[in-house]
Amino acid sequence: MTVRVGVIGGGQLARMMIAPAVELGLDLRVLAEDEGMSAQLAATAVGDYRDLETVRAFVRDVDVVTFDHEHVPQEVLRALVADGVQVHPGPDALQFAQDKLVMRARLAELGIPQPDWAPVRDAEELQRFIDDHGGGAVVKTPRGGYDGKGVRVVHAGADAANWFDALTGDDALLAEELVSFRRELAQQVARRPGGQMVAYPVVETVQRDGVCAEVIAPAPGTGARLVEVAEQIGRAIAEGVGVTGMLAVELFETDDERILVNELAMRPHNSGHWSQDGAVTGQFEQHLRAVADLPLGGTEPRAPWTVMVNILGGPEDGALEDRFAQAMEEHPDAKVHTYGKTPRPGRKVGHVNVVGDDLDDAVYTARATVTQFL
Amino acid sequence: MTVRVGVIGGGQLARMMIAPAVELGLDLRVLAEDEGMSAQLAATAVGDYRDLETVRAFVRDVDVVTFDHEHVPQEVLRALVADGVQVHPGPDALQFAQDKLVMRARLAELGIPQPDWAPVRDAEELQRFIDDHGGGAVVKTPRGGYDGKGVRVVHAGADAANWFDALTGDDALLAEELVSFRRELAQQVARRPGGQMVAYPVVETVQRDGVCAEVIAPAPGTGARLVEVAEQIGRAIAEGVGVTGMLAVELFETDDERILVNELAMRPHNSGHWSQDGAVTGQFEQHLRAVADLPLGGTEPRAPWTVMVNILGGPEDGALEDRFAQAMEEHPDAKVHTYGKTPRPGRKVGHVNVVGDDLDDAVYTARATVTQFL
Incomplete structure (x- = not known):
């Protein structure tokens, strides 16, 4: 029978699960916060994810529950588990993404390097x-x-x-502590309920004003040892906190060449959008495979480089579609992903992936494409 | 404003338009023949595409109409055009895909080589x-x-x-005439209403019992001259018949090294499924770009080889999902696309794409993946 995957939250992460769900043959159902959200096409319910009865009514017709965000309260999650619902990631794992103090204490127990x-x-x-x-x-x-x-x-x-x-x-x-870092990296791992794990190559992330602006995959100029350490950290955390689905570990690479964990996210993550076009298995497909307990897919890059640049803001006069067409016209090889959102200054309304053999070309094309929107 | 694309027909071609429509930010609406068809997620209406009033009611809320198949009667298409509806491809083009005698006569006028x-x-x-x-x-x-x-x-x-x-x-x-051919090829071209065209590399198709079984992209062992001739034929037909959207030209490569046109299809086509994973722009995205009059995307292969193998038939006891999981387990790099159909002997229920550097490996992996389903 077709597996019904319920996603709590109707934002762009839920939206980007729709495409792989269709191809995988999963029946995706979304509990959206409001009408007209990014994941509208798959929204089968609208309501407050903090209200247990709303969530209970939504999950009645699904086989497994996952998330667009990490804000569903622990008491709601634990009630679902008590009801016998499959929740991935479960509350025991998700608490480490919900509370940074709990996360720091757990990483310390696991011996993971951190500030x-x-x-x-x-x-x-x-x-x-x-x-x-x-x-x-x-x-x-x-x-x-x-x-x-x-x-x-x-x-x-x-x-x-x-x-x-x-x-x-x-x-x-x-x-x-204020870490003196060379750059920020991110390591993604997917884990199935039974423990099967796959790791993506570590990527470099560039933040502006605290928001992810660009990602380069794989992280340029990264030695084999660092790649291995990042993967080991990702796998150790995924296993140590018992995550199911995608885990993103945001990392600092320090000036003295250490890797320290900055943040965790237990869902598809902005640092992994590159994989939609740049890896054998995109992170949204991988998350669905993991939470539906299907075998995980290959994580190899499809090309030497993929560059992801976020579209932050855009025209507020409703002319986003015109900019979109202009960007496609100028850059036929750029993959534009839209979130169905009305632009506001600094709001993430989409992103662009460019896959190629030459890093400078890919960076140039991705940035130039995004510039068409602003 | 978001462009609303209406697709007449709810089969797997409409289904595979859903994923790129979400990423492009197009509002896809499907008139399905029945409940529970492949494109169910986007089905906004169910009814008979031969009935003008049914179709008229469906198209009232869309900006452009396109097709999952070529069976909508000319009189329905011409009535829509008379109503002022944007129809792509339009009836003047579509007649050449609907009637093989009309097609042969037109190709003769255009001087296109044919049997x-x-x-x-x-x-x-x-x-x-x-x-x-x-x-x-x-x-x-x-x-x-x-x-x-x-x-x-x-x-x-x-x-x-x-x-x-x-x-x-x-x-x-x-x-x-019974053409003595070495092999069958297919050439795809996309064309916008204004005339912009892009061509995909010519591919080799392998038919079994009259049904497309495998596709290798690009066609192996193909000289530059043949590649150029195939593209010229594709472009000349697209222009000559005024197609909008994807055009597939099925070709014979004869024993005496001529290229002859076998059939035309004016929609995404089985010979182009490889491009979903193997080209910068998949044919379903390209078709949507073309019919929504958006700039066309790059058609370059992402890797040296892509092999597509159809899943024809499968277990009739409802265990398709188990086979699916087994195939994913054995072949994590194969991309499986499911159509949401109940298997019957010989029925197309999905396909597998494998992208890689080595043709023999890709053929082996794609065939082995499909074998898991049978």
Whole structure:
């Protein structure tokens, strides 16, 4: 019988699961937050993913549940599991992507290299952390941050005063050392419920204002040892936290040639969009294979280089389609992926992949294509 | 505004338009013949494509109409055009794919190389054609044939007696010389309403029992001159018949090194499935670009070789999904495309693409993957 995969959340990640679901013969069903979202075509329900009864009604007609985002509350996830629903990734894994303090503690247990960190409950604790780490730190709200939100570079305990004021009960912020890094990398791994894993080549990611702007796959100028270490870290985390589906591990490559874990995401991730056109198996297909417990696909690049550039913003007058046609006209070899969103400044409305033999050419073409949108 | 593309027919060709439509940001709507067809996800209407009012109601909410098959009657197509509907390909072009006698006459006008042919109205006329062509001929019903149906090899006028008996009015059958061919090839071209064209590399097709079984892209052992001639033929026909969208030209490569046109198809075609994984722009994306009047995409192969093998038949006990998982397990680099159909002997229920540097490896892997289904 056709496997019915339910996706909670109707954003672009759910949207980009539609294409491989059709080819794989999976019946994809989406619980969207609103009408008219990116994954509208597959939306079979609209409602609040924080409401257990809404989610329960949605999952009644699916065989396995997965996610467009990591914001479904633990109590909802655990109730589904108690109901006997297949949830991938499950709540035990997903907690490490939902709470950065829980994640840091688990990575420490697993012996995974990461920046120095500590929970801080007030400005004094933060000041002590700053004093111990060269006069600066990164402070993060453990929950709910994304795309640079909930992240602040500070040089004094008072710099996070308003966040401390908002803490309740035993809550704490996460303080991390300011890592001096050469560049950022990302390692993706897919894992099936039974434990089968495959790893993608490590990629270089370029962030602007805390948002992923570009990805180069594989990461240029990367020695075999670093590639191996990144893959080992990805596999160790996937296994150690018991993830099912895609795991993305954001990494710092430090000036002194260490690899430190920055963030985790347990879903298809912006750093993996290149694989849609640049790898034998795209990350959206791979995520579906993993959560539907199908054998995983090959992860080899299809060509020496793939460059992904996000389309951030765009014309606000509804002329996105015209820009799109213009971009296609100028760059027939660029693969444009649209999210069906109305542009706002800085909003991710799509991305472009360019696959080729020459890195400079691919970077040029991908950037030039995106420029047509702005 | 988002372009709404209406597809008449809900088979696998419409199904395979869904994935690129999502990524291109086109709103795909399908008029399916029945519930539960291959393109079910995008089906917004179910009804008879031969009924003008059914089709009129469907096209009311689309910007452009295209097709999963070539069977929509001319009178329906012409009524839509008279209503002001954008129809691609239009009836003037589509008639050449709908009626093989009309096609042969037009190719003759265009000076395109083709087998000797003649309309034959009775067994005597056919016998004369056979006598003039070495004692054999191929007889075709001009309309409604596909996958080897409506095609018969004959050695006497009486061999087509039942088809002559069924003719009415001025109707005729098509007689063609029995071409002695080395192999069969296919040339695809995409054409926009304004005339922009792109051509794919010519491919080799292998038919079994009149049905396309395998495709190798590009056609192996093909000299530059043959590649050029095939492309010229494809472009000349596309221009000469005014096709919009994808055109497939099925070709014979004769023992004496000529290229002769066998059949035309004005839609994505089985000979072009390789391009989904093996070319910069897959034929389903290209067809959508062309009919939505968007700039056409690159047609370069992504790798030296792509091999497509059809899945014909499969287990009738509903265990197709198990075979599918088994095929994925054994061949993680094979791309399996499913059509959401119940297997019957010889029925096309999917296909497999394998992309690689070595032709023998790709052929082996593609065939071995398909074997898992049978």
